[in-house]
Amino acid sequence: MKVPFANLYSQYVSIKEEIDAEIIDVIKNSQYILSEKVEEFELNFSFWNGSKYCVGCGNGTDAIEIALQALNIGPGDEVIVPAMSWVSSAEAVIRQGAKPVFADIDSSTYCLDYRTVEELITAKTKAIMVVHLYGYPADCVLFKSLCKQEGIFLIEDCAQAHGAFLENKKVGTFGDIGIFSFYPGKNLGAYGDAGCLVTDQEELASICKQIRNHGQISKYLFNRIGRNSRLDGIQAAILNVKLKYIDSWNNHRRYLAKLYSELISAKEIVRPFVHETSDHVFHLYVIRTENRNALKSFLEDRDIQSLIHYPQILPEIPSISSHLDTQKLDYPISRMLANEALSIPLSDTLSYEAVHYVSDSINDFFNL
Numbered sequence: 389m390k391v392p393f394a395n396l397y398s399q400y401v402s403i404k405e406e407i408d409a410e411i412i413d414v415i416k417n418s419q420y421i422l423s424e425k426v427e428e429f430e431l432n433f434s435f436w437n438g439s440k441y442c443v444g445c446g447n448g449t450d451a452i453e454i455a456l457q458a459l460n461i462g463p464g465d466e467v468i469v470p471a472m473s474w475v476s477s478a479e480a481v482i483r484q485g486a487k488p489v490f491a492d493i494d495s496s497t498y499c500l501d502y503r504t505v506e507e508l509i510t511a512k513t514k515a516i517m518v519v520h521l522y523g524y525p526a527d528c529v530l531f532k533s534l535c536k537q538e539g540i541f542l543i544e545d546c547a548q549a550h551g552a553f554l555e556n557k558k559v560g561t562f563g564d565i566g567i568f569s570f571y572p573g574k575n576l577g578a579y580g581d582a583g584c585l586v587t588d589q590e591e592l593a594s595i596c597k598q599i600r601n602h603g604q605i606s607k608y609l610f611n612r613i614g615r616n617s618r619l620d621g622i623q624a625a626i627l628n629v630k631l632k633y634i635d636s637w638n639n640h641r642r643y644l645a646k647l648y649s650e651l652i653s654a655k656e657i658v659r660p661f662v663h664e665t666s667d668h669v670f671h672l673y674v675i676r677t678e679n680r681n682a683l684k685s686f687l688e689d690r691d692i693q694s695l696i697h698y699p700q701i702l703p704e705i706p707s708i709s710s711h712l713d714t715q716k717l718d719y720p721i722s723r724m725l726a727n728e729a730l731s732i733p734l735s736d737t738l739s740y741e742a743v744h745y746v747s748d749s750i751n752d753f754f755n756l
């Protein structure tokens with residue numbers, strides 16, 4: 389049995405009529421940039437997420453940069469980010485001229501470790517950027533009160549966590565601003581690059597809207613230096629269709645994750661942590677084992693594709709570290725993930741049969 393990591397085409401086939409009709413509609417109207425479809429999506433997404441405002445933009449990385457700029461974060465400022473995340477978390481901070489200060493992650497949730505973060509706050513700290521890694525909702529209730537107490541901003545990177553919630557509120561609604569990526573492989577994915585920002589603050593939303601479109605308040609009224617990072621009509625139309633299915637797709641992911649956790653019995657494997665009152669959307673199902681590399685090739689021999697998220701900690705990526713003064717801290721948990729994490733196949737179209745096959749293969753690796 390061949391098990392690819394994910395299969396975007398089979399998802400398309402399941403909603404083909406609607407998607408095709410929507411794409412043709414955009415082409416007929418030839419409204420390719422921003423447009424009514426984008427406004428419709430922004431409205432739908434903000435409603436679905438429980439946020440007051442949504443601003444569509446070019447991709448998730450741009451969304452982080454736009455958020456930082458809108459919050460006036462730049463040279464001389466520090467932003468606390470997790471040492472284990474996608475490169476954008478640190479890259480965007482550096483591109484804004486600010487300094488990323490890395491904090492380790494928690495050994496069970498894999499999200500920012502509260503204690504470590506508290507210790508890293510200085511007079512220069514302007515924001516904490518929480519990443520809901522792998523789809524697990526980081527404890528934003530705690531981080532929100534810390535940010536309030538310190539008078540700093542909370543930014544939520546929700547690129548891997550569309551629909552994850554804690555205390556009945558979706559991620560992205562806790563911070564001053566939340567960012568989402570609609571990269572094709574994300575839980576809600578476009579057919580190309582796309583992203584958005586969400587916020588409850590009208591002024592912030594309006595600044596983000598200006599920044600994504602050359603700083604314009606209205607046509608030719610340039611209010612600030614912005615950029616070109618607009619969401620396009622075709623991507624918005626596709627996202628509008630897919631938004632109707634995201635909840636059921638997330639449920640399928642949760643169900644498969646539960647199945648994996650029941651079926652993977654090898655005691656050498658650490659399975660993802662699940663909490664009773666918060667809700668994981670399993671963008672990735674990440675297991676840990678000291679034999680990670682050998683397990684990965686064993687699975688490859690059985691036609692099972694697995695991936696590593698991520699093989700390096702952010703402060704040791706050369707493009708990032710060249711911008712840092714020496715940082716004294718070690719990041720043992722982040723480093724452990726870099727060495728031991730393995731993401732096994734999981735998507736909204738993966739079959740139960742495939743989950744059984746992958747689980748059996750993992751158990752075989754340790755038992756044979």
Ligand SMILES: *Cc1c(COP(=O)(O)O)cnc(C)c1O
Binds near residue numbers: 448450473519
């Ligand atoms: C995917 C991702 C991003 C970046 O999104 P793009 O749309 O690819 O630019 C940022 N942060 C995290 C945690 C991500 O997984």
